[in-house]
Amino acid sequence: MGSVKIFTIIRGINLSESTVGILDLETQHVQLYRVDRDPCIPCEMMMISPEGPEVVQSGEKNAKRRHLTLYNSLKGGCSKVDMGLFSQGVRNGERKVYGFLLLPRGSRVVLGLPQIKFSCSPESGERKEEEKREGDMETSEKIQKSGVLQVFASLLTPQSSCTAKVANIIAEVARNEFMRNPCVDAGLIPPLVQLLNCKDQEVLLQTGRALGNICYDSHEGRNAVDHAGGAHIVVDHLRSLCSKTDPASEKLLTVFCGMLMNYSNENDTLQSQLINMGVIPTLVKLLGIHCQNAALTEMCLVAFGNLAELESSKEQFAYTNIAEELVKLFKKQIEHDKKEMIFEVLAPLAENDVIKLQLVEAGLVECLLEIVQKTVDSDKEDDIAELKTASDLMVLLLLGDESMQKLFEGGKGSVFQRVLSWIPSNSHQLQLAGALAIANFARNDGNCIHMVDNGIVQKLMDLLDRHVEDGNVTVQHAALSALRNLAIPVVNKAKMLSAGVAEAVLKFLRSEMPPVQFKLLGTLRMLIDAQAEAAEQLGKNVKLVERLVEWCEAKDHAGVMGESNRLLSALIRHSKSKDVIRTIVQSGGIKHLVTMATSEHVIMQNEALVALALIAALELVTAEKDLENAQLVQILHRLLSDDRSAPEIKYNSMVLICALIGSEPLQKEVQSMAFLEVISKLRSHENKTVAQQASLTEQRLAVES
Incomplete structure (x- = not known):
């Protein structure tokens, strides 16, 4: 290879985190290697083509559902490399395969590759891709010059005997990406939409295919179908055909679902339009009735994933039995890819508190716990991915007050007990999920008091001890979050201080990670609230106070800066100690308290003024110069x-x-x-x-x- 760039996996499907990619900047070839094997060997050959269609949107938010573009500095210029479809587009009832993300070190570039295996050499594979693309362009030019598209427009009438065949030809023609806009320009959309009103199933099927293919990744196609009112007619067809289970009807339903998917994909306006038409209850009903039809079920799931991101959709989903249907479907799945599809629908839906409770009541938690149990000791990539998804979703369900309390069951619930067992696990993912779950359970005083009385604090401190030196930052953050929440009830503070929580937390003073710093500060502030002795002890800790003063200047991290100021103030307010005040004065903390008095937050202003009043009352002479300078x-x-x-x-x-x-x-x-x-x-x-x-x-x- 010539000049190369090294990539590392940040989110993989069917690839481990120990996979790296090497991009040859001259040939644009990418070779993947598994570095956890000895010797280091290539796993799959992937190739990218320097030519490709313009990409309208790219980036992390849309990485799962559209083309991605690699913007990379090549030979002094900016080159755009089309990476191919990443997921979820639909043509002819087929969903495109998932891909994965690679991120160049030291770069903001996001690279998405499709999962395409080549048995031929890289040069041969690349030539075939280029040849196909060139062939599509050449074919497109010939078709447009022939004028046949205009002829098709005149043949698209309900009375014509060849209507279905013409629609079929248009559907095949529109598989060529260079033909979609010409189909729109030739005026094919209005007559195709009119054909949606006919009764002939074959005409409807081919018309749905044609419209779906024209809409595929084409803004012009979608806009034309929108203006012609095609979506409304298709939604009406879905309603009327919903209960029919004969093969022909199910095939038509699958095509219509795919057409709506392509019509609205990545377009919030069109998605909102479909939601307002009431498509969601119809799709949920379809899923329930046709759960044995794999193609139609998959199409419904793709449509759900497309719509579920919108807040207005979650409100509609909450009035359906979507939770019950998804859980029922999930229980039947064996293949990882099918489970992954359902997970992709569950995650956005579970952001809604009503749906959270519905999912809990439908038995999703039991499914998730079963997955965790089956995959926790596995080193298979699919199992590792399932473990993460299941445990993350479990934590998400606990964000709802009602769903959380239902699973807590007074601290006696089997789910709560199972989550507790995750904390001492050797899996970082389960440690993280367990600590986050405890933090979510600790959202009311009753739960917090019960957990502290039953020894959860020691489990969390043991977990932190395992991550002091070069530990997992996300686990540190999660465990500190849990301790902070547990320290809020007044009756817990003294118990947690006696257990040594303050000392355990102080071990992380060296951390340079703002999320850890933020939670560390919050935990200490909660612990010393109305605890004079603890406040004095911490306030005389020179290393702590000096670190607080340093963090008070962390302007790049407003949360850390604010919490540092608040803890400085709290040390004075709760200790009312001259020694503490002297330590803070000597460490240069006075100017930060004065600045805090000008905060936009009234509570912070007030805390600063009370602390300054105590300084003036107890150690005015010591602080006099600093107060004047500030x-x-x-x-x-x-x-x-x-x-x-x-x-x-x-x-x-x-x-x-x-x-x-x-x-x-x-x-x-x-x-x-x-x-x-x-x-x-x-x-x-x-x-x-x-x-x-x-x-x-x-x-x-x-x-x-």
Whole structure:
């Protein structure tokens, strides 16, 4: 090979994570290697072609359902390489195969390859692809020059004896990607749509095929069918044919489902149109009646996957028995690919809380647990993929309050007990799913108290211990999330502190991963709430405070920055300790608390002002210079002058002013800024507490002046 670029798998189907790809930048050949084998050997030869149709959308969000384009710097320029269909397009009732994603290291390029095996050499395979494409272009030019498309338009009448044959020819012609727009330009769509009103099943079948193929990856085709009203007629046919189980009707239903799939694929507007036509209940009914017909069932699943991303669709799905039908279908499946198709429908649907509960009641959880049990010890790629999908979906079901509580069953439920067993597992995927599940169960005080009383904290700390050194970041994040939620009830805080949770969490202070930092900070803040001794102990920990001050400047990570400020404030507010204040002053934390007082979040402003008031009351001399340098007095004047400031902000600002005038330099600043004028206006404030504090502050300032 000449110059090459190395790729690694980020999401694979039928490939392991230990598979790499090598792209030859000159020939555009891709060779895949399994690096977990000795010696390193190639597994499948894949090829890509430098030529290809324009791709309208690409990127991670759409990676599963359309063509992807590789944008790569080749020989100083930007080359577009069409990668072929990744999934879910339909022609002639056939769903295209799944592919997988490769990501070049150090690049934002997303590369999608179709699963195409070549028995011939790379050069031969590439030539065949190029030859086919060139042949399609040449054929397209000849057909267009012949004028036959215009002749077809005149033959598409219900009275003509050759109508079905003409529609069949158009369907075959439209398999050529270069012929779809010419079919639209020749005016074939309106007469084809009119044929949808006839009674002849063969005409309907071939017309549906023709329209479906013209719509395949063609915006012009879809728009033309939309303007001609074709979708509405097809939806009506689906309703009327839905209950018919004879082979001819089922074949027609399959074609019509495929046509609607191609019509609306990757087009939110057209998908919404179909939803408003009421296609979802019809498709669900189809799935139930024709569950023995593999082709029609698969087409329904593809259609569901296409529609389920829209929020409006989930509301309609919730009024059907989709959960029951999908679970029933899932239980029958043996093949990995079929299960994968159902999973792709379940995942977006399970984002809806009503459907979550329906899926739980339909028995999906038992199916998922069975998959986990069967695949947990397997090293097969399909099994590993199923394990991840099943455990992820399990966690998703727990995001709904009702579904979560139903599965918790007072902490005695078999599902809850099974999830607990995942935490000590040797599988990182199960450790992650188990910790996330506990975090989701820990969404109300009753559940949290029960879990802490029954030893879940020790299991989570043991899990964290396994991931301190070069551990799995997602597992760290999940375990810390669970501990944070468990620490919210007041009665749990002392128990968790006694169990050593604070010490376990502090081991991750070295982490450079913002998600871990964020959860670490939140967990500590929850633990010390109203726990003076723990707050003082942590507040005197110089390494912790210095790390907090460092993270207070993490402007690229607003969550980490905000939590660091809040924990600094909490250490002071809950400890009320001079030693803690001195540690924070010496570490340079005062300026961050002053900045926090200007936050857009009232709760953070208030926490900062209370902490600053305690500093002024307990260690004003120590903090005096830092408060002056941070321009606290000017900030307080601005907060009191601003009509938008919340009553509690005005109140605590005045309390702080009264404390600050105990410092000579700060008192001079207060006097120089005409605070009396601002505060006198607040005596008539609608909030009585603010008005009373304004009177007291005015008196205090008058005396000091």
